[in-house]
Amino acid sequence: MDNPSTVARAARQAYYERIRALHLTPLWEELHALVPREPASPCVPALWRYADIKPYLMESADLISAEEAVRRVLVLENPGLPGRSSITQSLYAGLQLIMPGEVAPSHRHVQSALRFIVDGRGAHTTVDGERTTMHPGDFIITPSWAWHDHGNEGLHGESGPVVWLDGLDIPLVRFFDAGFAENDNAKSQTVARPEGHSFARFGHNMVPVRHTHRSRTSPLYCYPYARSREALAALQKAEAADAWQGWKLRYVNPLTGGSPMPTMQTCLQLLPAGFRGQGHRATDGAVYSVVEGRGTAEIGGRRFAFGPQDTFVVPSWAMLRLEADEEAVLFSFSDRPVQEAIGIHREQFD
Numbered sequence: 234m235d236n237p238s239t240v241a242r243a244a245r246q247a248y249y250e251r252i253r254a255l256h257l258t259p260l261w262e263e264l265h266a267l268v269p270r271e272p273a274s275p276c277v278p279a280l281w282r283y284a285d286i287k288p289y290l291m292e293s294a295d296l297i298s299a300e301e302a303v304r305r306v307l308v309l310e311n312p313g314l315p316g317r318s319s320i321t322q323s324l325y326a327g328l329q330l331i332m333p334g335e336v337a338p339s340h341r342h343v344q345s346a347l348r349f350i351v352d353g354r355g356a357h358t359t360v361d362g363e364r365t366t367m368h369p370g371d372f373i374i375t376p377s378w379a380w381h382d383h384g385n386e387g388l389h390g391e392s393g394p395v396v397w398l399d400g401l402d403i404p405l406v407r408f409f410d411a412g413f414a415e416n417d418n419a420k421s422q423t424v425a426r427p428e429g430h431s432f433a434r435f436g437h438n439m440v441p442v443r444h445t446h447r448s449r450t451s452p453l454y455c456y457p458y459a460r461s462r463e464a465l466a467a468l469q470k471a472e473a474a475d476a477w478q479g480w481k482l483r484y485v486n487p488l489t490g491g492s493p494m495p496t497m498q499t500c501l502q503l504l505p506a507g508f509r510g511q512g513h514r515a516t517d518g519a520v521y522s523v524v525e526g527r528g529t530a531e532i533g534g535r536r537f538a539f540g541p542q543d544t545f546v547v548p549s550w551a552m553l554r555l556e557a558d559e560e561a562v563l564f565s566f567s568d569r570p571v572q573e574a575i576g577i578h579r580e581q582f583d
C-alpha cells in the first residue's frame with residue numbers, strides 16, 4: 234500500500250474521531266490484525282515447576298479453608314494473558330489443594346472440568362452422586378452442569394494434602410457469554426451409587442445394552458492411571474515410537490470414540506529415555522502435566538527443562554520439540570474438539 238501523505242493521514246484521523254461518536258471504526262486500519270496470515274497468539278510458552286509452587290500452595294491452606302474458598306486453587310495464568318485467569322485464550326488451568334478433613338462444597342456449572350491428580354492420594358470427588366477416589370495420574374472428569382464436590386478423608390489410613398491440576402473451558406464459555414452456575418443445598422452430595430459404577434458400565438470396552446446416557450460428555454468419570462500407563466507400556470514393547478510424539482494415546486468417550494468432553498481433548502504419552510523428538514505444531518495450544526521422568530520441551534524456540542509434577546503450556550502454532558533424558562510420561566489437554574467441530578484445526582509435522 235502507498236504511504237499516505239501527512240495531510241491524508243490527518244484527514245483520516247479527524248474522520249475516525251468523528252465516526253467514533255457513532256460507534257463506528259474503520260476496518261482497513263485493523264484488517265491485517267483481524268485476519269493474520271498465521272496464528273499470532275498473545276499466549277506465551279511457560280512452565281510452572283511444582284517444586285517452586287508447592288510451598289505457596291501449602292501456605293494457602295493456612296490462609297483460607299477449602300470451604301471458605303469454595304475451591305482453593307492457584308490459577309496458572311499465562312504471562313501473556315495477565316488478569317484473564319487463562320492459560321491459553323480458550324482454556325483455564327489451576328492447581329487445587331484439599332487438606333485432610335476438608336470439603337469443597339457441591340455446586341454445578343456449565344463449564345466442563347478435568348482433574349489430573351498431581352500429588353497425594355485418597356481425596357475424592359463426587360460427580361452426580363458417584364464418588365471417585367483420586368490416585369496420582371488419574372484423569373477424572375466433571376461434565377458440564379453435573380453436581381460436584383470434593384473431599385479428603387484419606388485412603389487406607391493414608392492422609393495428607395492432595396493436589397490436582399484443574400483444566401476447564403472457562404474462557405471458551407466466557408467467550409460465548411453462556412455461563413450458568415448454581416450452589417447445592419447440601420455441602421456434600423448424598424452418595425447414590427457405589428464407587429466404580431460408571432467404570433463397570435463403561436470402562437471395559439463394553440457398554441450396557443440398555444442405557445439412557447444422552448449427554449455429549451463421557452459417561453466414564455475416571456480414567457485410572459494404572460490402566461492408561463499399562464497400555465503405554467505394552468505399546469512400547471509392541472511398536473516403534475512415533476518420531477514426533479513417542480507413544481501417544483488420546484482418552485475417548487466410550488460411547489462415541491470422540492473426546493471425553495465436547496470442549497477438551499486429553500492425551501497421555503510415553504517418551505523413551507533418550508528421545509529427541511521432531512518438531513510439531515498445531516492450532517490447538519496445549520497444557521502438559523508431567524507424570525514421570527525428566528526432559529526438555531522446546532516451545533517456540535525456548536527451552537524448558539521439565540520434571541515430575543511440572544506443568545507447561547504450548548501456545549497455538551508454537552513449534553514443540555520434546556526430549557526425554559529419562560523415560561517420561563506426559564498428560565496433556567487442548568481445545569482440539571472445538572476446532573475440529575468448526576473445521577479450523579491445522580497441524581504440521583516437521
Ligand code: 1HN
Pocket residue numbers: 304306327329346381399401403
Ligand atoms: C471449579 O468449580 C472447580 O469444581 C475448579 O473443582 C476450578 C475454576 C473456576 C470456576 C470454577 C472445581 C474452577 C471452578
